[in-house]
Amino acid sequence: MLKILKQAWGLIRRSPMQSMIVITGTAVTLAFVMVVVMNYHLRVTGSGPEPDRERMMYVMPGEIHHVDNYNYQQGTGKLSYERLLGGLPGVEKATWWAMLAYLPCSMTEDDERMMLYVREAGEGWFDFFDYRILAGKPFSVEDNKGKARETMVSRSVAERLSKGRPEDLVGKEILINFNPLKVTGIFEDVSPLYQSAYGDVIVPFDYAADEDWLYGLGGRRIPLLMLAPGASMDDVVTEIHRREVAFNNEGRDYVYHFNEFYNHTSYSFFRGTMINPLLVYVLLLMVLLVVPALGMAGLINTQMRSRASEIAIRKAYGATDAVIIGRLFMEALVSTFIGAVAGYLLACLAVWIGQGWMFGDIRGDMPVTAGVLLDPMLIVYVVLACLAFTSLATLIPAWMAARNNIALTLKGGDQ
16 A cells, blocks of 8 residues: 555656646635535434434425315414324324524613524423433423423523533523523524524424414414324325314314425425435436546556556566456546645635534524534545546556557557
């Protein structure tokens, strides 16, 4: 291995311009590849407060129709939620939320107000997600059913409000949208990458807003289910539709129907379409890797042709084609690996700078941290991309160089 590294370094020094083109081309190519990989990986891989993303099932608010097919509305209320989604076979736990709001918050009426993302959470919210509680404890949604009186805030918000230690805020009242709420606990900041669990402030769901909307059919609830291990989302959807038939035959003036269900990946990408996100990303990666690699193969072929005499001598001393191809591949891998490291750093910089644009509508403060970008799986992906790029760009030129006629090459004839 040391000989290969020395040989590769000698080639870089002997042909610095060509080597820099290979390294730079690799860096730019893998930077684009890793931006795409990071975008997909960070959106779908379970971690942080959403460790079981592969089992999460999103149910969009259903449609409400009058039996005569007029007066269409959309929403999910208490009755429709409990009758159609309660106790579903194959569902381990369930909760709901309302739309994320951007509201003013302050310690008192006289303090400077800050605008924060406020998450309105339903029953079971803190059992559904794995928040890291730093101080105090979560509030009970049921205890706040009449009127919200309690709240949970993130560590950074607590630091700003208390102007000191976050835990000092526990037990005190703050104003959220000008309403006084008692802080029951502090949780570690959540990145907006975790789009369901994210929020600067979490408040109890406002039941009063959907208790009597169309006899309890309509409301502001957005259901969220956690499938049991091994359960099928299709089976759960089939059971929901079976319940709808029985529910709608009970003689009401309105009928109810859920028609949008997503797993975490489809919810995060191309929601509401028939497009397969994984297929799109695989095709995109193929284009990003193959096209530049074919262009790079021409330059590498020129480099190898200039070493024809060296390769012929190796063959004359008994080296097989496989040994020569492997040696050339490993030497090229050194240059592309240098480019891969540079490309990964460029990708991290691009993702960090463009995080607000890449990761949806929620704009938090530095959601993409160094810890996220140094995820071990991302390191594995960049190594695999480097190997794929080197293989595409090197193997055919190396095979052609190894197949040259020894006698003609040493005489300086056509190769």
